[in-house]
Every structure is written in structure tokens, then in C-alpha cells.
Amino acid sequence: MKFRDWFSLCIAVAMLALWPASGALAFSVSGRSSTEIEMYDNGEGNQVAPAYEYLLLNVDDIDGHGLNFRGYGRLGKTLKGDSFDTDSHLYYAYLEKKDLFQHLDFRLGRQFIATTAGASLMDGLSLDYHGLGPMSLKLFGGGDVAYYDGYNAQDLVSGAELSGRFLETLKLGVSYLAKWKEGRMDEQLFGLNGDYDFRNMLHAYTEVQLDYLTNSVSYFLGGLQYHASRKWNLRTEYLYSLPVFSASSIYSVFAVDEYQQALAELNYFLTDSVRAFGRYTHEFYQDASDADVFEVGVEKIRTERFSGYLTGVVRSAGNGGQDLNGVKARAAYLFNRYLQAGIGGELNVLDRRIDEDNNDTTSTRLWTDATAYLTRKVTVQAKVERIDSNTWGNYYQGRVRLNVLF
Numbered sequence: 001m002k003f004r005d006w007f008s009l010c011i012a013v014a015m016l017a018l019w020p021a022s023g024a025l026a027f028s029v030s031g032r033s034s035t036e037i038e039m040y041d042n043g044e045g046n047q048v049a050p051a052y053e054y055l056l057l058n059v060d061d062i063d064g065h066g067l068n069f070r071g072y073g074r075l076g077k078t079l080k081g082d083s084f085d086t087d088s089h090l091y092y093a094y095l096e097k098k099d100l101f102q103h104l105d106f107r108l109g110r111q112f113i114a115t116t117a118g119a120s121l122m123d124g125l126s127l128d129y130h131g132l133g134p135m136s137l138k139l140f141g142g143g144d145v146a147y148y149d150g151y152n153a154q155d156l157v158s159g160a161e162l163s164g165r166f167l168e169t170l171k172l173g174v175s176y177l178a179k180w181k182e183g184r185m186d187e188q189l190f191g192l193n194g195d196y197d198f199r200n201m202l203h204a205y206t207e208v209q210l211d212y213l214t215n216s217v218s219y220f221l222g223g224l225q226y227h228a229s230r231k232w233n234l235r236t237e238y239l240y241s242l243p244v245f246s247a248s249s250i251y252s253v254f255a256v257d258e259y260q261q262a263l264a265e266l267n268y269f270l271t272d273s274v275r276a277f278g279r280y281t282h283e284f285y286q287d288a289s290d291a292d293v294f295e296v297g298v299e300k301i302r303t304e305r306f307s308g309y310l311t312g313v314v315r316s317a318g319n320g321g322q323d324l325n326g327v328k329a330r331a332a333y334l335f336n337r338y339l340q341a342g343i344g345g346e347l348n349v350l351d352r353r354i355d356e357d358n359n360d361t362t363s364t365r366l367w368t369d370a371t372a373y374l375t376r377k378v379t380v381q382a383k384v385e386r387i388d389s390n391t392w393g394n395y396y397q398g399r400v401r402l403n404v405l406f
Helices: 003-017
Strands: 028-041 047-060 067-080 089-101 104-115 118-132 135-144 156-166 170-181 184-198 202-211 216-226 232-241 259-269 274-284 291-300 306-316 324-336 339-354 359-373 378-389 393-405
Touching: 104 156, 104 170, 118 156, 118 170, 118 184, 306 339, 324 359
Parallel strands: none
Antiparallel strands: 028 047, 028 393, 047 067, 067 089, 089 104, 104 118, 118 135, 135 156, 156 170, 170 184, 184 202, 202 216, 216 232, 232 259, 259 274, 274 291, 291 306, 306 324, 324 339, 339 359, 359 378, 378 393
8 A cells, every 4th residue: 555545544543543532432333345356367468366355434423423434445465466566545535524514514534526627536625515595615625646656745636616406406516626736737627517307307417627728628518318208218418528638747748639429329118127228329530430339228127036138239430440240248147045146248349448557448258247145244246257358369357256244
């Protein structure tokens, strides 16, 4: 675990330990422990086996007056594969209290901040004030965890969000987020969002993000959903996305491609637990051929024993684009109260997974999985996959996880 993670964890634990003893009998503790072991082939063809211990911890009513603690993190260790670096993370650890003062809520510690203007994993303070009639105001500020290198105190984030509900079903919001790197302004983003449901029949929504430093629209989402009938609904959506790079990033001087997507989806409920759907997506690219993606399928939500889905996918991209005729399928069965098992696959279906270490594009993925319910609070999950990746070729990966609720 890196220094910044230990620092935040120690701050949270110290605040709990130093809290007055008079409130010691008031709190309750709950959470989940998940122990996971993975195994897969890396890019060099060598097997890697990392192990992780995830801990979700909730401490409620610490002081007898509504003060709560929320924490989630993981410790990692490599069991096999000397060249593989297993990361440990503290995802969040904060104190929160509603009505610290009249209409004022607060969170203090490591927390995830998400607004239409942008998002950050922040070590700091956020305040929510609800005493503005139909509106509420959020203010936040602290250290930007994503930029930390040796816990640089000058890597900061701050922002605000003003939102409100009007005319019963109209929600509007405006937000602002700024980031500094080594004391210099690195990002400035504004956000606008709206959500309106007309007579429980037509739902309209939109989100807009503006990049002030480049004077451009970096993100836009707009959609309409007709849902007057319980049997069927229709959704249309348009998405525009332009990558945002910080002013200090080397990529900020290069031209980047925008991405656009138009979508239409029809859902029809055959029964309360069986849904048939059809979806059409047109993908717009600047330096590659546009693509049309058609999906038709049926999904069964588990209400008794069986659950699953079957989807046919056709991707058409002319002039050298990647055409695929594929299938997505999964079937799972609850044999008894102790065991559920399933199989699934995605054959010739384009799947892009981008993370901080690599950009892995797959076209085929087959798997089998099982969940054993040992008690109401103890479960064991296992999954084995065979993957056809354009980056790594064909390889297998598997994982086993023990979950304990407390």
C-alpha cells in the first residue's frame, strides 16, 4: 500500500480511536470481507497469480447522534509472477454526518466526487446544504488522489454543484470542478444537467460538460424515453465525447478524435421476468469508418431457478472496418439454496476494455461460473474464462472469491 493510502487510513482510524468514550456503546459495525485469488497469462505468456483482500467497513452512529464512518479498500500480494506488481488501494474512507447543523451535511476523508463537470477521488471535505428551498448546494475541496506522487500537497481539486427539483419531476443542476497540479491550474470544467419526466410518460435527460481551458464541449449526452406502457418502452440517445487532457499532460498538445454515437432501443416485456429487446447503434468515427451495430435478444431475470440471456449482434463497418456477426449468451440455474452455476460466452463481439495498464480488445470470451451459498452470510464464487484478445492472443483466466458479511 502506498504512503498516501496508509496516510488516509491512519487519519480515519485515529479519528475513530480518539472519539469520546461516551459514544462507544452507541455505534454498530457491519461490512463485507472478500478474499480473492486470480490466475491468468500475462503479455509475455507467463502465469500470474495475484491475491487480494477487500474490506468494506461501515460504522454507524459512532457518537450516538448520527456520525458514521464508511471505508473500502484492498491489500494485494503476488503469489506467482515475479514481474507482476500487485497494487493495494484505499478506495474511500470518510466520516459523514447529516444535519451537522440545520440543513448541512458533511463528509471528511477520502471520497469519490462525481458531478457533471467531472469526477475525482479526493482526500478532503465536502459540504451539502439543503436550506435553499427546492435547491441544494454542494461545496468540496482537497487533495486530488489521482495526481499524487509522494503526496504532493499542491495537487488539489475543488468545486461546487447547485441542483434542484422543480415542478415535481424537473431536476436541474450546474457544477464546476477545477484541478491544480503542483500549484498550477490544470483543469477547469463546467457541467450542466437536466432531467424531466412528463406525466410519467416521456422522460428527457441531458448532460453537458464544457472544458474552459480549451473552450470546447468535451461531453454531451441527450436522450428521450417513452414509457407510458408497462409492457414496452422506447429509448433514443445521442452521445458526443472528446477526451479531456490536463494542461500539464503531453497529450494536450496533440489533436484528438471526437466520438459520437446515436442509439435507439425498444424493450418489450413478455412477462414480468422476461424482456425482449432490439437495439440499433450508429458509431461515428473521424479517422475510421463509421459502424452500424444491431442487437436483438431476450433476457430472463431469475425469479425462481433459471436466469439468462441470448443476444444476436451484427456489426457492419465498411471500407476496411471490423465487421462481426456474433452472439452473447448466458444461462444460470439455481440447483438448490446452496448452489448456482452458469455458463456464458461472447462470440465475435467487439469488447474494448481500457485500464491504466493496457488497452485490451477482445472478440471472443467463453466462461463458466458458480456460486456456493454456504450460509446466509458466507458465499464462495468461482469463474474460469477463455479469451481471444487482439492484444494478448488466446489465454485463460480464473478467479475464486470468498465473501463474508458481518
